Amino acid sequence: MTKTQNFAVLGLQWGDEGKGKIVNFLSPNFHATCRFQGGHNAGHTLIVNGKKLILHLLPSSICEKDALSLIGKGVVLSPNDLFEEISEANTFLDGVEDRLKISSACVLILDHHKKFDQCREKSNSFKTIGTTGRGIGPAYEDKVGRRAIRLVDCFYEKILEEKLRENLDFYNFMFNKLFSVEEVSFQETFEKALSYGERLKPMTKDISKLIIEMNNDGKKVLFEGAQGALLDVDNGTYPYVTSSNSSAAGIASGSGLGPLSVSNILGIAKAYTTRVGEGPMPTELFDDIGIHIAKKGGEGGATTGRPRRCGWFDAVAMKKVIQSNSVKSLCITKLDVFDGMESIKICESYDNSDEFFEESLNLDHVKPQYIELSGWKKPIYGLKTLDDFPKEALEFISKIEEVCGVSVDIISTGPERESTIFKNDII
Ligand code: IMP
Numbered sequence: 001m002t003k004t005q006n007f008a009v010l011g012l013q014w015g016d017e018g019k020g021k022i023v024n025f026l027s028p029n030f031h032a033t034c035r036f037q038g039g040h041n042a043g044h045t046l047i048v049n050g051k052k053l054i055l056h057l058l059p060s061s062i063c064e065k066d067a068l069s070l071i072g073k074g075v076v077l078s079p080n081d082l083f084e085e086i087s088e089a090n091t092f093l094d095g096v097e098d099r100l101k102i103s104s105a106c107v108l109i110l111d112h113h114k115k116f117d118q119c120r121e122k123s124n125s126f127k128t129i130g131t132t133g134r135g136i137g138p139a140y141e142d143k144v145g146r147r148a149i150r151l152v153d154c155f156y157e158k159i160l161e162e163k164l165r166e167n168l169d170f171y172n173f174m175f176n177k178l179f180s181v182e183e184v185s186f187q188e189t190f191e192k193a194l195s196y197g198e199r200l201k202p203m204t205k206d207i208s209k210l211i212i213e214m215n216n217d218g219k220k221v222l223f224e225g226a227q228g229a230l231l232d233v234d235n236g237t238y239p240y241v242t243s244s245n246s247s248a249a250g251i252a253s254g255s256g257l258g259p260l261s262v263s264n265i266l267g268i269a270k271a272y273t274t275r276v277g278e279g280p281m282p283t284e285l286f287d288d289i290g291i292h293i294a295k296k297g298g299e300g301g302a303t304t305g306r307p308r309r310c311g312w313f314d315a316v317a318m319k320k321v322i323q324s325n326s327v328k329s330l331c332i333t334k335l336d337v338f339d340g341m342e343s344i345k346i347c348e349s350y351d352n353s354d355e356f357f358e359e360s361l362n363l364d365h366v367k368p369q370y371i372e373l374s375g376w377k378k379p380i381y382g383l384k385t386l387d388d389f390p391k392e393a394l395e396f397i398s399k400i401e402e403v404c405g406v407s408v409d410i411i412s413t414g415p416e417r418e419s420t421i422f423k424n425d426i427i
Pocket of ligand 1: 014015016041042043129130131132133134135136226227228231240241242243276277278303
């Protein structure tokens, strides 16, 4: 049997766990990085040569000049936003378009998807989810509603015309009757979509075939999750979720490979919890400690700039996603944010919960039960070895391992690439 040794990095909370830095750190060990779900709702912040680069759609390997960056069919692609991101990346990276390969089966996000997302969020007839307003949900709804425009459609004028008419009939009906806003012009959308196809065609590739060929040549691929496992449409805190499988379940469908194509899954979690947008968050802090964590952790969204809600580490939700994502190894980020705090809590169990609440992650009414640990005085910010760690910080890590049942193999102590400690070898 061939051992592929493809590897996946997934966020295990509600996104923003610091995946970008870790993927960027690991990517020199791989020949390609592949995004398999989500769209430009993601925000992966990288520090490259002292400069800050926020990626939304481009895989984090774009900074590796010898690696390919792959966008699989599970991603919803906004060509406009991709072009903007490419121009930004081009200001300090070479050959971005040559190293980028995109699946022809990607569903497109066009202007009317964004408009629909924003109209629905504002409307009193619908629940406010606090989406990024970037058209992600409507594009995925098109996919399961079998009316999506895929990248491949833009290569063939006749096919595009037919599909876009059907698609816009649907949206214009909704704009007109439901939201009472201006309809979208077919001709304008059609011309734009054709021009997107023209520019994207040279970057288009059969991604599953490419990965299989790479694996057959002994080359390894890193799968980069976007958002977090608790935002997964099937396994997250529904309906306050994104519209894709942001958990391990999405790797196979979103890249066109079999479920055994990944041999290891690394889960990334912050030492505390954050969430942007609406939805339950049992350990949320509404006091000065929450404000302190938000300030010290710089918890403003990388994509929308909205403040992130902050709370203690939730080991109950974590154990659940470790199981549903086959996570074998954990990376804890932002541990340094606790520097100087008197005490730190971890939620170990929920009160008022039952099997059904927990299966559906219906966390509105659960009450967190905490264990309390001592904080540490000596800062760990920027430390590069565990030998210099205060014993209380090591105890916190051991407690996470004990309650979650998985080993913490990587600890991040700051935003720089160098502030990353490998407790155990994972690759
Ligand atoms: P959507 O993905 O824009 O439809 O938003 C659905 C929910 O997912 C909202 O609560 C967003 O704030 C959240 N979300 C989407 N992408 C991210 C992300 O990259 N980080 C954190 N939250 C996200």
